[in-house]
Amino acid sequence: MKRSWRKISYQCFVLIFVSLFILFGCKGGTKEEQKDVIKVGILHSLSGTMSISETSLKDAELMAIEEINSKGGILGKKVVPIIEDGASDWPTFAEKAKKLIEKDKVATIFGCWTSASRKAVLPVVEKYNGLLWYPVQYEGFESSPNIFYTGASANQQIVPAVEWLISHGKKKFFLLGSDYVFPRTANKIIKAQLKAMGGTVVAEEYTPLGHTDYSTIVNKIKATKPDVVFNTLNGDSNVAFFKQLHAAGITPKDIPTISVSIAEEEIRGIGAEYMKGHYAVWNYFQSTDTPENKEFVQKFKNRYGQNRVTDDPIEAAYIQVYLWAKAVEKAGSTDIEKVKQAAKELEFKAPEGNVKIDGENQHLWKTVRIGVVMDDGQFKEIWNSGKPVKPDPYLKSYSWAKEISGQ
Incomplete structure (x- = not known):
């Protein structure tokens, strides 16, 4: 009887020991692993x-x-x-x-x-x-x-894009963006810059993220006849906009767009046939x-x-x-x-x-680059800043930006 009791006690001891090892030993091991x-x-x-x-x-x-x-x-x-x-x-x-x-x-x-x-x-x-x-x-x-x-930052994308467009005779801007902070602030910058450089804004339109019906805006683009559409739409709204722009017969030769949120990945979703001839400004292209x-x-x-x-x-x-x-x-x-x-x-x-x-x-x-969309959905670089540009997030180096930066 004593032997049997001792055997049971030993088994209980082993079971308790193993349970405690699993409960605490493994946790300790996990902490050691986490250190690595x-x-x-x-x-x-x-x-x-x-x-x-x-x-x-x-x-x-x-x-x-x-x-x-x-x-x-x-x-x-x-x-x-x-x-x-x-x-x-x-x-x-x-x-x-x-x-x-x-x-x-x-x-x-x-x-x-x-x-x-x-x-x-x-x-x-x-x-x-x-x-x-x-x-x-x-x-x-x-x-x-x-x-x-x-x-x-804006001085490494938006500002040089406007300068380039003005230098190429594009002075009448149609501003189109998604309705949130980036497009609205970007367009404040563009309007201040155009005012200083002799350009004009013929229209300014915003749509919610995810918006898909651009027929009214496309008709307004036709009616206002801008030199360029400055596009700050984000996300899949771009798919709808460019397909409807194309369906309306508006080509880049008639009215080009320049985008700051459309890159090679978005072109893949939109379709190169709808984007060929339009522009974008970035710091990098796959073709760099x-x-x-x-x-x-x-x-x-x-x-x-x-x-x-x-x-x-x-x-x-x-x-x-x-x-x-x-x-x-x-x-x-x-x-x-x-x-x-x-x-x-x-x-x-x-x-x-x-x-x-x-x-x-x-x-x-970062170096600034402007590219035009080709048949294969890639960009051909047509201009760059030549060297990395110092970031100026508050546009302190631009006198025309004082009214929006609070300088």
Whole structure:
């Protein structure tokens, strides 16, 4: 009886020991494993009206992370992405950003597209001391200590585009945009610049994100006969607009458009036959002729399919992961303040050419490029700034911008 009791007691002891090991030992192991990884957030619209543009940014960021991990990671640690869907809804972006920072404890977030989503995330990263890397051109008039801006500011896209158009005799502008902060602010800039340069605005129209009926606006374009349509529509509204413009018989020879939110990825969704001959202004095209870009394009196609394309926001999303990684390596830490300090004046040989993080405002020095859409949906570059342009998000260097910048 004693032996039997001893046997049962021993079995109970072993069972309790194993249970405690599973309960506490595994947790300890997980914590040890967590010390060997750096978690980062990826926050883009993977559904809704903006998914046509943003899904590929997620792909580019994942590719950069895979490449970094294949070379040993950062500080000897593997980078682990946590992906969230902003769902083309600005409150959702704020909610997901808080979750990534507070619950997931990510070292940084790569994300957003629209200025509305960025502005929703901004107070979150500032309140909880997170770090956002934002890869899309925008209207400027912002400089948060918790955001790095790797797309163009207005003086690296909108302003030089207007200058180029005026120099080519395009003085009557039809302004068309989606109804949110970026297009409205962009058009304030354009109107102030045109006033100073002798141009005029024949009409200014806005439609909600996701809008699809452009018949009235197309008729207004016909009636006002502008020299150019300056297009700040975002998302899949561009598909409807350009198809309806084409159906109305308005060609680029009659009235060209110049866009600041349509790149190779959007042309893929719209159809090159509707876009041929129209213009766009960016800092990068898939056709940009650098050795780094040839390698980047090939890697992206090898990873995601030969039918895929690269474009400016895709490239900015890709390089911002490397810029963050370089800053972390230089800082020797993922600590936000140390990373920010290490990132100042950091340079990188990107597919678009040399870029540099401006130490004053955490924007990038970037080369400006204007291209025309060709038969294959690619851009032929027809003008560039010749060298990287210093970011001027508040347009302090332009006297005509005082009325909108509050200088």
